[in-house]
Amino acid sequence: MTLRTVANFDRIGEENAFAVLARAVALQQQGKDVINLGIGQPDFPTPPHIVEAAVKALRDGHHGYTPATGIQPLREAVAADLHRRFGATVSPDHVLIVPGGKVTMHMAILMFGEPGAEILYPDPGFPIYRSMIEYTGATPVPIPIREENGFAFSADETLALINANTRLVIVNSPANPTGGVTPKAEIDRLVAGLEKWPDVAIMSDEIYDQLIYDGMEHVSLLNYPSIRDRLILLNGWSKTYAMTGWRMGYSVWPGKLYDMARKLAVNSYSCVNASAQYAGLAALTGPQDAVAMMAREFDARRKAVVAGLNRLPGVSCVAPKGAFYAFPNVSKTGWKAKALASALLDDAGVATIGGPDFGVHGEGYIRLSYANSLPNIEKALQRMDDFLTRRDAAR
Ligand code: PLP
Numbered sequence: 001m002t003l004r005t006v007a008n009f010d011r012i013g014e015e016n017a018f019a020v021l022a023r024a025v026a027l028q029q030q031g032k033d034v035i036n037l038g039i040g041q042p043d044f045p046t047p048p049h050i051v052e053a054a055v056k057a058l059r060d061g062h063h064g065y066t067p068a069t070g071i072q073p074l075r076e077a078v079a080a081d082l083h084r085r086f087g088a089t090v091s092p093d094h095v096l097i098v099p100g101g102k103v104t105m106h107m108a109i110l111m112f113g114e115p116g117a118e119i120l121y122p123d124p125g126f127p128i129y130r131s132m133i134e135y136t137g138a139t140p141v142p143i144p145i146r147e148e149n150g151f152a153f154s155a156d157e158t159l160a161l162i163n164a165n166t167r168l169v170i171v172n173s174p175a176n177p178t179g180g181v182t183p184k185a186e187i188d189r190l191v192a193g194l195e196k197w198p199d200v201a202i203m204s205d206e207i208y209d210q211l212i213y214d215g216m217e218h219v220s221l222l223n224y225p226s227i228r229d230r231l232i233l234l235n236g237w238s239k240t241y242a243m244t245g246w247r248m249g250y251s252v253w254p255g256k257l258y259d260m261a262r263k264l265a266v267n268s269y270s271c272v273n274a275s276a277q278y279a280g281l282a283a284l285t286g287p288q289d290a291v292a293m294m295a296r297e298f299d300a301r302r303k304a305v306v307a308g309l310n311r312l313p314g315v316s317c318v319a320p321k322g323a324f325y326a327f328p329n330v331s332k333t334g335w336k337a338k339a340l341a342s343a344l345l346d347d348a349g350v351a352t353i354g355g356p357d358f359g360v361h362g363e364g365y366i367r368l369s370y371a372n373s374l375p376n377i378e379k380a381l382q383r384m385d386d387f388l389t390r391r392d393a394a395r
Helices: 016-029 048-059 072-086 101-112 127-136 155-160 184-194 225-230 255-266 274-285 289-310 337-348 374-394
Strands: 095-098 118-123 139-144 166-172 201-205 231-236 249-252 366-369
Touching (some): 016 337, 048 274, 095 255, 101 201, 101 249, 101 255, 118 127, 127 139, 155 184, 337 366, 337 374
Antiparallel strands (some): 095 249
């Protein structure tokens, strides 16, 4: 029997972070002590008032379908939150509640990707951008993200890649996997350049917008009126409110794209879990101190990780300005990045991800998620030090 599945699936990729997680768990089940700096999710519990709101919603009988776009009070709360934080005017009628941040990129890339179309995306970057672009048959055009720019994207380099075939430009700040934050001046330049390409859509992935350090401020692309009619905003609850497993995201879509996205929702998941939507509402309208507490804690860990990494033989690490990742340069260790990540897991019991899992420009780097406790982070750094020193001595 030969099932004739569509060829697009020969090209779809995945996220190696989940494979590393599975391997780390398997090693743990064999009794190995593994410190997981691989997966990108907060290690804090969801704040209790958010959990209670979901329980209450279920007790109150919110068991049924909701509108495909999400419940009205939640869409209003998202619009109010964007106004409170960025002064941006967003109509709740353009806000779509989706099951996780990923769904927005999936939908946006489906809308613009087809053979002959070009889509720009950050490299190294979140692996699903490229995977979905490949899936649609469009040409993936990597925007190199460089250490010498502090892992900010370069407006000039991005603009130079745009041509008449370009349909969509994806940007991400604060960024996965680098922790890079692109400064306002660079975003200003990008937007000014994009004004010359009025038929190109932009998807701004701002899922880490509240995890930003060293006094930097998040600059939302919502604040640029000249591109609002072609801007898709990706955001969600996963990282800000420690809600990765709830599958709660939202997007803002311009013009007819909103209805296209709504139809994709109707054709796939119908609506997001009703009780999770009430939890999302409590998150946005309730106290925000847990968000500030988590950001402070991540910041302390960030400093420990960067200092520790810079002490390791052959390793150097620029201080990430956002998210909860460090992306050290390991090219002087003598290891290829993926081989180093595997050896660290197998021999040192530290799970990290090789930079090439985030794109060709990730060679020479590994990603560490510091969404883990300070004692675990210190222990992991010690293990990495022992491992690299031992290997050095053996040479
Ligand atoms: N965008 C970026 C840059 C991410 O790193 C992630 C998750 O790791 C997502 C989107 C997806 O988030 P979610 O878990 O809400 O789908």
